[in-house]
Amino acid sequence: MCMISRMLIIILLLITAYSCVNFSEPRIYSFEIDTLQTEIYKNKPQNLFFGIPADSFNLISGQIKRNGLLSQILIGYGISNQEIDILARNSSDVFDVRKIRAGKNYFILCDNDSAGKARYLIYEHDPAISYIFSFNDSINITPFRKEINKVIKYSSGTIRLSLWEAMIADSLNPMLAVKLSEIYAWSVDFFGLQKGDSFKVIYEELFIDNKSQGIGRVYGAQFTWAGKTTTAIPFIQNGLESFYDSAGNSLRKAFLKAPLQFSRISSRFSSSRLHPILRIRRPHFGVDYAAPVGTPVVAIGDGRVTAATTEGASGRIVRIVHNSVYSTAYLHLSRFGPGITPGAFVKQGDIIGYVGSSGLSTGPHLDFRFYKNGSPVDPLTIEAPPVEPVLEENLPKFDIARRVVESLLETF
Numbered sequence: 001m002c003m004i005s006r007m008l009i010i011i012l013l014l015i016t017a018y019s020c021v022n023f024s025e026p027r028i029y030s031f032e033i034d035t036l037q038t039e040i041y042k043n044k045p046q047n048l049f050f051g052i053p054a055d056s057f058n059l060i061s062g063q064i065k066r067n068g069l070l071s072q073i074l075i076g077y078g079i080s081n082q083e084i085d086i087l088a089r090n091s092s093d094v095f096d097v098r099k100i101r102a103g104k105n106y107f108i109l110c111d112n113d114s115a116g117k118a119r120y121l122i123y124e125h126d127p128a129i130s131y132i133f134s135f136n137d138s139i140n141i142t143p144f145r146k147e148i149n150k151v152i153k154y155s156s157g158t159i160r161l162s163l164w165e166a167m168i169a170d171s172l173n174p175m176l177a178v179k180l181s182e183i184y185a186w187s188v189d190f191f192g193l194q195k196g197d198s199f200k201v202i203y204e205e206l207f208i209d210n211k212s213q214g215i216g217r218v219y220g221a222q223f224t225w226a227g228k229t230t231t232a233i234p235f236i237q238n239g240l241e242s243f244y245d246s247a248g249n250s251l252r253k254a255f256l257k258a259p260l261q262f263s264r265i266s267s268r269f270s271s272s273r274l275h276p277i278l279r280i281r282r283p284h285f286g287v288d289y290a291a292p293v294g295t296p297v298v299a300i301g302d303g304r305v306t307a308a309t310t311e312g313a314s315g316r317i318v319r320i321v322h323n324s325v326y327s328t329a330y331l332h333l334s335r336f337g338p339g340i341t342p343g344a345f346v347k348q349g350d351i352i353g354y355v356g357s358s359g360l361s362t363g364p365h366l367d368f369r370f371y372k373n374g375s376p377v378d379p380l381t382i383e384a385p386p387v388e389p390v391l392e393e394n395l396p397k398f399d400i401a402r403r404v405v406e407s408l409l410e411t412f
Contacts, residue, residue: 049109050122050132050144057109057119066102070121070133077110077118079135087133091141095131127208150204150216154412159197163190166199173205179215180223181261183232183243186253188225189380191265191289198224200409218243220405233405235398237390246406248390248398255322255384256300256348259330259368260289260355285376286331286369293364295355297330297337299346301384308340314367315359318352327374331367332358 047055062073070084088097100123109120121133122144130144155176157166163181167174180199181190204216221232221243232243232251243251267288303322311317316333318340334356346352357364370379390398 049107050130052109052120052132054109056112058112058116060108060110062106062108064100064102064104064106064123068100068102070097070100073106074108074118074121077108078115079118083135083139086139087135087141090139094141094143095125097141101125127211127213146208148213149207151207152202152204152219154200154202154408156200156412157198159193159199160195163193163199173212173215175214176201176203178261179203179218180221183218183221183251184223184225184230185256185258186384186386187230187245187251187257188223189257190261191258192380193225197226200412202405202408220409222409231402231406231409233398233402235390235394235401237394244390244398246402248395248402250387250389252387253384254301254387255326255382256298258289258379259297259300259328260291260295260366265289286329286367287379289355289366289368291355291364291366293334293354293356295366296351297333297353297355297366299348299350299352300328301326301348303327303346305340305342305344305346305352307342308336308344309342310358313360315361316353316356317359320346320352325373327371329369329371331369332356332361332365334358334364 047053049059060077064073070087071081074084084097105124107122108118109122110116110118118135120135122130123133124130128146128148130146132142132144134140134142155170155172157170157172159166160169163177164174166172167177180201181188184190199222201221202219203221204219206213206216217234218232219234223230223232230251231246233246234241235244245251265287267284299320301320301322303320305318306321306327307317307319309317314329314331316331316336318330318333318336319327320329321327330353332355333353336353337351340346340352355364355366368379370377370382372382
C-alpha cells in the first residue's frame with residue numbers, strides 16, 4: 001500500500017474516532033505537522049536568531065552553572081540588578097526566573113560597540129520552548145516555541161532478549177518500548193517475554209530541529225506474546241481516548257501486570273524456596289523483581305492503603321486493599337511515595353514507594369505479593385477483568401476504526 005493511501009486511511013481513522021465526541025465549537029486537527037510558535041515568521045531571512053535579527057549584535061553563549069543567577073550571568077554586560085528585578089516582576093506570569101536550571105544553554109545578544117550592553121538573553125528551557133529576556137525600551141520575557149514536526153512511522157520487530165533490546169537492534173526510538181509497555185501493561189507480561197514474540201505499531205515520532213523528541217500518538221498496534229496476538233485500536237469514548245482489542249474490550253484491566261517497569265524477575269512464587277539468607281526451605285508467596293535502588297513502584301490498581309510501615313524481615317512495606325476480594329503488598333522498599341499513609345486512597349499507576357533492600361534482603365529488589373480473599377496467589381497467573389468495553393451505541397463507529405487499523409497493520 002502506498003504512503004498516500006496509508007495517510008488517507010489514517011485521516012479517516014482520526015475523523016471517525018473524533019466524531020464520537022461532541023465539541024462546543026469546531027476544532028481543526030493537524031495530521032502531519034503541529035506548529036507551535038509564539039509568532040509565525042513568514043519568509044524568514046537567514047540572519048534571524050530566535051526571531052531576532054542577529055547580524056547587528058555580538059553573540060555570546062554559555063551554560064547555566066549550578067546555583068547560577070541572572071545577575072551573575074549579566075553582570076559583565078551592563079545589566080543592573082534593578083533591571084533584573086523589573087524583568088522578574090513584569091513577567092512573573094510568563095516565566096519564574098528562579099526556575100532557571102543548571103546545565104541549560106543560554107545566549108546573550110550584545111550591542112556591537114565598546115559598551116557591549118546586553119539587549120537579549122535567550123534561555124533554552126527545553127528543546128521545544130525558550131524564553132527571550134529583553135532589556136530594551138520594554139523589559140520583559142517572551143516565550144519562543146520551536147516547530148514540532150510529527151512523522152508517521154510503521155515499525156515492527158521480533159523479541160530476542162527484551163523489548164528494549166529489540167528497539168535498539170532495529171534502530172527504533174527506545175521510548176517506543178515505553179509507549180507499548182503502557183498500552184499493553186494489562187495484557188502482556190513484559191517480564192515474561194520470550195524469543196520469537198513480536199510487535200507491529202503505527203505511530204508518530206516527534207522531531208525538533210531534526211532531533212527526535214519522543215513518541216506521540218499511537219494509531220494502532222499488535223503484540224504477539226505467548227502465542228496470542230492482541231491488537232490495540234485507539235478509540236475515543238466518553239471524551240477519552242483508550243485502546244481496545246478487536247472485540248471492543250478495553251486493554252485497560254483492573255490490575256497492571258507488574259508494579260514497575262523494565263526490571264527482571266529474580267525469584268518466582270513458590271511453595272518451597274531455598275531462602276538466600278536463612279538457607280532453609282520455606283514458601284515464597286510473592287514475585288521478586290530485581291531493580292536499582294530508587295526505581296519507582298506503582299500501585300497495580302485503585303485501592304486504599306492499609307499499611308505503610310516497617311515489618312521485620314519484610315522491611316518497609318505498603319499494603320493496599322483494592323476491593324472485597326483482592327489486596328496487594330510491596331516489600332523491601334527504600335522509602336514510601338508522597339502521601340502514602342494508612343487510609344490514603346491511590347489510583348492505578350500512582351507511585352507508592354521506591355525499590356530498596358530494607359529488611360532481610362540480599363540486594364535491592366521488590367517482593368510483590370498478591371492476595372485473593374486473603375490467601376496468597378501467584379501474581380503472574382492473575383487474569384484481571386477488563387474495564388468498560390466499547391458501548392453498544394458506539395460499536396458501528398468502532399467497527400470502522402477496527403477495520404482501518406487491522407488493514408494498515410496487514411501492510412507491513
